[in-house]
Amino acid sequence: MRIAVFNQKGGVGKTTTALNLAAASARHGKRCLLVDLDPQSHLSSIHTIEGVEARASIFSLYQHNRPLVELVIEWPTLGWLIPAHAELIKVDSLFGKGPNIINRLKAGLNELATATHDKGQSDITLIDCCPFLGVLSLNALFAADGVLIPVSSDHLSLRGAQQINRTLTALEPVLKRRVPRRYLLTRYDRRRRMSQDILTQMQTLFGADVCTTVISENVAIAESPAVGRDVFAHAASSRGAQDYAALLDELVMSGFIA
Amino acid sequence: MRIAVFNQKGGVGKTTTALNLAAASARHGKRCLLVDLDPQSHLSSIHTIEGVEARASIFSLYQHNRPLVELVIEWPTLGWLIPAHAELIKVDSLFGKGPNIINRLKAGLNELATATHDKGQSDITLIDCCPFLGVLSLNALFAADGVLIPVSSDHLSLRGAQQINRTLTALEPVLKRRVPRRYLLTRYDRRRRMSQDILTQMQTLFGADVCTTVISENVAIAESPAVGRDVFAHAASSRGAQDYAALLDELVMSGFIA
Numbered sequence: 373m374r375i376a377v378f379n380q381k382g383g384v385g386k387t388t389t390a391l392n393l394a395a396a397s398a399r400h401g402k403r404c405l406l407v408d409l410d411p412q413s414h415l416s417s418i419h420t421i422e423g424v425e426a427r428a429s430i431f432s433l434y435q436h437n438r439p440l441v442e443l444v445i446e447w448p449t450l451g452w453l454i455p456a457h458a459e460l461i462k463v464d465s466l467f468g469k470g471p472n473i474i475n476r477l478k479a480g481l482n483e484l485a486t487a488t489h490d491k492g493q494s495d496i497t498l499i500d501c502c503p504f505l506g507v508l509s510l511n512a513l514f515a516a517d518g519v520l521i522p523v524s525s526d527h528l529s530l531r532g533a534q535q536i537n538r539t540l541t542a543l544e545p546v547l548k549r550r551v552p553r554r555y556l557l558t559r560y561d562r563r564r565r566m567s568q569d570i571l572t573q574m575q576t577l578f579g580a581d582v583c584t585t586v587i588s589e590n591v592a593i594a595e596s597p598a599v600g601r602d603v604f605a606h607a608a609s610s611r612g613a614q615d616y617a618a619l620l621d622e623l624v625m626s627g628f629i630a
Numbered sequence: 631m632r633i634a635v636f637n638q639k640g641g642v643g644k645t646t647t648a649l650n651l652a653a654a655s656a657r658h659g660k661r662c663l664l665v666d667l668d669p670q671s672h673l674s675s676i677h678t679i680e681g682v683e684a685r686a687s688i689f690s691l692y693q694h695n696r697p698l699v700e701l702v703i704e705w706p707t708l709g710w711l712i713p714a715h716a717e718l719i720k721v722d723s724l725f726g727k728g729p730n731i732i733n734r735l736k737a738g739l740n741e742l743a744t745a746t747h748d749k750g751q752s753d754i755t756l757i758d759c760c761p762f763l764g765v766l767s768l769n770a771l772f773a774a775d776g777v778l779i780p781v782s783s784d785h786l787s788l789r790g791a792q793q794i795n796r797t798l799t800a801l802e803p804v805l806k807r808r809v810p811r812r813y814l815l816t817r818y819d820r821r822r823r824m825s826q827d828i829l830t831q832m833q834t835l836f837g838a839d840v841c842t843t844v845i846s847e848n849v850a851i852a853e854s855p856a857v858g859r860d861v862f863a864h865a866a867s868s869r870g871a872q873d874y875a876a877l878l879d880e881l882v883m884s885g886f887i888a
């Protein structure tokens with residue numbers, strides 16, 4: 373089961389959601405593979421602050437068609453990570469027009485899934501995208517069984533959500549299917565009327581595609597990257613941990629996560 | 631005086647800062663030109679929710695080398711706006727390798743400044759960038775006299791700030807100068823120790839390049855786009871308005887804004 377965590381709007385909680393949904397899943401005994409598809413490598417930096425070399429990152433999938441099993445590294449208590457690298461910024465210009473480049477990640481993940489050993493094997497794959505709809509994010513959308521769209525609880529983010537809906541609709545002829553999607557309200561501050569307003573407008577626009585679970589604005593979530601951890605490891609009883617646990621339950625119960 | 635409001639990290643307050651610094655300047659009698667260089671057009675959407683056609687946007691500077699004076703529209707109480715359009719997403723792939731494309735915006739703004747009429751004339755030009763270091767943001771950096779780098783008061787944003795510093799250093803040979811820069815802490819929450827930690831780390835890293843003024847987390851700032859306004863017009867006595875007014879004072883006093 374592969375989920376692209378995508379929103380071209382910046383700073384809405386994509387990286388945070390990929391990390392903490394993986395952590396929630398791992399705590400339920402599901403093996404997780406995290407794929408960092410952002411040249412800024414924030415997810416990778418939470419695992420290892422210095423990062424890896426370009427040829428040990430997913431950049432080499434594009435540069436050398438390197439098998440993903442050679443790029444997978446262990447993420448203790450979470451599962452696996454395929455790290456990013458700053459060189460990924462060149463993928464659009466160097467390889468953007470290459471043959472079937474748009475399916476490169478999908479092919480790589482399919483091959484990884486057929487391997488007979490344990491490395492990189494996962495029940496759930498979460499792909500963290502950058503805030504730009506280029507070759508990398510398109511790779512994620514084409515490889516995904518579903519798209520999880522974090523939307524921070526503010527007006528500019530709401531406008532971004534409407535843009536994504538149009539993008540997914542425009543991609544349907546090429547994807548040859550309607551991609552299952554869930555919109556997840558993040559940074560939800562119950563003391564602000566704006567938060568409720570945004571949730572209401574999202575439900576009006578996208579109905580059952582909007583998660584009932586919202587992720588609360590919670591300082592534990594923002595602090596955990598500083599100590600190289602997910603929110604469960606950093607503050608297991610925090611509101612943020614509870615919300616991501618509730619999110620996993622909802623996504624499983626509603627069938628979005630098989 | 632042209633300022634690129636840039637940070638490849640998403641959601642740090644670039645658009646918010648471009649808008650509200652322009653509003654603070656306008657209230658001091660300075661004429662402002664806002665340039666929206668983000669395909670997601672958030673700044674433009676605050677002016678007009680439906681946006682303009684591609685050929686009336688800055689996309690046509692790249693597609694047809696259209697004179698900027700033909701694209702400038704009035705922004706009551708603020709000054710002028712050159713709007714963006716979703717088509718800008720194609721600039722990297724369509725025109726990225728064109729001759730001298732990197733100076734297209736600079737040339738356009740130089741030409742605009744020589745015009746004898748009032749339209750588009752400004753004391754201060756603020757260029758709102760998208761969270762991606764491609765042809766558009768490079769155009770902004772090459773056109774700018776200085777770079778204003780909003781950094782939200784959290785750890786992942788701090789890491790982004792370090793990346794920008796390396797980027798600006800790497801561009802120095804090409805830019806042929808060291809670009810004056812200011813780092814601006816945004817979404818600063820005084821109740822969180824994290825905010826102070828981030829500010830302290832930023833000052834250790836970047837010293838006098840870090841603004842003393844910080845922009846407080848303030849719901850008025852987040853609400854103003856919903857009503858098509860800047861924070862001064864929406865809530866003149868709010869903390870957000872006060873902070874952006876203080877920011878303008880500091881940038882002028884320190885000589886960053888000539």
Ligand SMILES: Nc1ncnc2c1ncn2[C@@H]1O[C@H](COP(=O)(O)OP(=O)(O)OP(=O)(O)O)[C@@H](O)[C@H]1O
Pocket residue numbers: 381382383384385386387388389410414501502503558559560587588589590591593594595597612638639640641761784785786787
């Ligand atoms: N629920 C929350 N409560 C508090 N802080 C949060 C929450 N969600 C995210 N943050 C913080 O907000 C910042 C932005 O989140 P994050 O980096 O995950 O967004 P993103 O969409 O991945 O950004 P980008 O577009 O730059 O990749 C981070 O510092 C993160 O720690």
Ligand SMILES: Nc1ncnc2c1ncn2[C@@H]1O[C@H](COP(=O)(O)OP(=O)(O)OP(=O)(O)O)[C@@H](O)[C@H]1O
Pocket residue numbers: 380381382383503526527528529639640641642643644645646647668672759760761816817818845846847848849851852853855870
């Ligand atoms: N000081 C603040 N207090 C409260 N909300 C804020 C503040 N600064 C920004 N915001 C809100 O945070 C969200 C992100 O800000 P903004 O869109 O300006 O960032 P950005 O860097 O331009 O994002 P992008 O990378 O997507 O272009 C917006 O909804 C904005 O209204």
Ligand SMILES: [Mg+2]
Pocket residue numbers: 386387388410414500501502
């Ligand atoms: Mg991210």
Ligand SMILES: [Mg+2]
Pocket residue numbers: 644645646668672758759760
């Ligand atoms: Mg913006």
